[in-house]
Amino acid sequence: MKKLFFLVLAINTLATVAQDAKPKAVSMEFYGFVRFETYFDSYKGLNAANENFFIVPLYAGTDVNGKHINQTPTYNFSSMATRVGVRISGPEILNAKTTANIETDFAGDLGANPAMFRVRQANAVFSWTTSSLLIGQTWHPFWSGKVFPTVGGLNTGSPFQPFNRSPQIRLDYKLHPKFMVSGALVSEFQYKSYGFSKIDSMYPKAMSYADKSDLFNRHAAIPEMVANLELNSKGFTIGAGASLKFIKPTLYTVGMAPGKDVNKYVSGELLRSVSFVGYSQYAKNKLVVRAKAVLGQNMTHLNIPGGYGVKTLDPSTGAMTYTPYNSFTSFVNAVYGSKYQAGIFAGYMQNLGTKEALHNFGTAGSPSAVTLGMIPNVASVARVAPSFALNISKLRLVLEYELTQATFGTGTIDTMDGLYQSSVDVTNHRGNLMMMYSF
Template identity: 30%
Template sequence: MYFSSSVNWPTGSICSVLCLSLLTSTLKAQTPPPSNAGPAAATAVAPATKPVEAPAPFVKIYGFVRNDFSWDSRQTVNLREASVDLWPKDQQLDAAGKDINAVANLNMLGINSRLGVSFNGPDAWGAKTSGILEMEWFGPSDAAVGGVRLRHAWAKLDWAKTQLAFGQYWHPLFVPECFPGVLNFNTGIPFQPFNRSPQIRMTNMIGKDMYLITAVIAQRDFTSSGINGSSSEYVRNSSIPNIHAQLQLKKSNVLAGVAVDYKVIRPRLSTGAGATLAASDALVGSSAIMGYLKLVGRKTTMKLEAVSGSNMTDHVMLGGYLAYGTPAAPTVESSYKPTEITSVWGEIHGNGKTVVPGLFVGYCKNGGTSANAIAAYGRGIGLTGRTGLDNLIRVAPRLEFIAGKFKIGAEYEYTAAAFGTSTTDSKVINTETIVNSRLLFLTVFSF
């Protein structure tokens, strides 16, 4: 976080000071040196230094060209042509008992390359101004892989102890200073909340090295699930923004924080059709609590994070929400409850400049919710049959080699998913573990 110092002077005082300075400079410039004075005396009359000017505005272009080469031991649940793998697909047996999804997959992609521009400008209301505009070729959907997608459109006003920012940026549950440094483009999901959203965020310095972050947030890049698929319409129709508060301790070698998050969605506007058409005003409220810690040592860095939350599909995590009927209309959705998850991850990596080893470990557990639901909306959850996940485990060691702006890296990712029979509370019984191994090689040239 960068904060700038500024002093607000009354307008009248500014005008008086400027007029007096201008008059003094003019008189000095017009007064000739004494007749008996030499060149040195004449020089002494001239101003000793030039007026201090404000820093010139700058624009900086940055980004990288990235190429991923990956091999998976089986089919996976993923985004963008397996660029982002979430977990292995469950078994799908043919008539002879052969698993259709037990087929390896090879992929080469350059869509994770990135281009951005950072900039600043003149002060506004006594605050330093800056911003970024960033895009990538990941595409806005699986059908548009290779298309340009907006990542960040972020503008900031920085005062001495306060920052006010607007636009699309990382959701506050994603902490840029403390997230998994895995080579895989999945960035640790589904164990790590991953979301970029339009928002208004304020950061206040409330003490030495202590900051309070508050935000009101919408949905755009990553959205909730519902009757019409993944969409921002559910949070928009609730007319209530996602609300966030976070307390952060930030030192040179320690970063720690706790956060609370709350959002409300409206899954649908109506139920039934024709003679049974009826307006629906049922809402789903959900919350999340997060804690994180980063310790930077002389040779290694350690990161830890834990999240307990509900309806986290907009963060590309496991779970969602369930729909319930009434005794009078058992098949009509009249109320909703979010499903719970608990996720923890840890990482350790080296601090070297040329060779950087690292290890990531993550665990996520599906906690379900109340029984007797009639429909499930989300990711990795169901109500009957083998349609849900009980837990996920991932272990991913990696090794990076860096030379200037060029980096190559290799990573092995082991992901185990416990599939089983879903019950009417979205919990899972009679589990069986399905495993995927991913080998990843990448090259990155930054500029």
């Protein structure tokens, strides 16, 4: 019995050694970086991650002496953009090469609790000769692969560059070695649409319970549908895409007909939004030049200002229809160098107003409207950001000056297009120093 025991143990040991000698079906590569940045702002703004991710200077009115309340200097030291990830290469499945990517950082809940882990990437890719299927969370198709700006700030050109990572199912197909078409079904996760979290009655003040949530897209029961095409040839990249998105802004409305009891009514009304993107890039030797433009509706989930408003209202049931704001945003980015690298970024965003007229909750002399979204009262935003970078082995140092100017609508709203009759300009000057050690 003792000899049999040692014989079984020896066979098991040899089998284990033999298995270890075979090529492993799965391999993993860890990567990431430690990122530290310090920055100074002259005007508080709409931001995320403890102001690391600066979007636009935010007008909050003036005091009795006419001084802007948000025009106050602020600074920060931060390492929360530090990142770690793993790339996984797996066995062949269904004649496809398989890979996966899991990536996280410390930016957590960008609003409530940024200093915690969050999922950035979590996806698996099945690759065949002329096609690939991605399932999981990654960049939104409007991010446009490699065509995004090289800047020093964590905002990566937002709000001029679409910024969104979401769970999706995406199919890429090569019609030609240089020409690819893509189709994707995309849901919302960390970057969300706006809607009503609560309605007490159908009056503007009672409809102010606006919230940002992925539920408004999920309640529509239709994922965002995105189609793209891209051509790559001799250093040039040219691409275009289109998106169709639906949200359900509320599950119910409240009747307010005179002389009747206040009752809730189920709402099935959806808001449809259409958006388009076009982009190009030229890369040769040490020079990279990129440009992108986006024209679309209700693109708050892409971190682009805008939203929508109430178009019609039935007083008896509170039933509403909606109309989206149209927005145009664009940027140009040029970078030259390798060890010593100089860059320039310029972006412009314009609020083009609502597609159709808004419902007037007030009077002809004192109009009032209900609008939801990401600062839908902003009229335009412009930015210029020169930068200089030093790259030594795994170390990258970037010094950047970022000037962002925003024009906000004030006073009386024009219900014909959702824009305002007067405006005020606000400007932020940001100085940013970033250090990144990659591994």
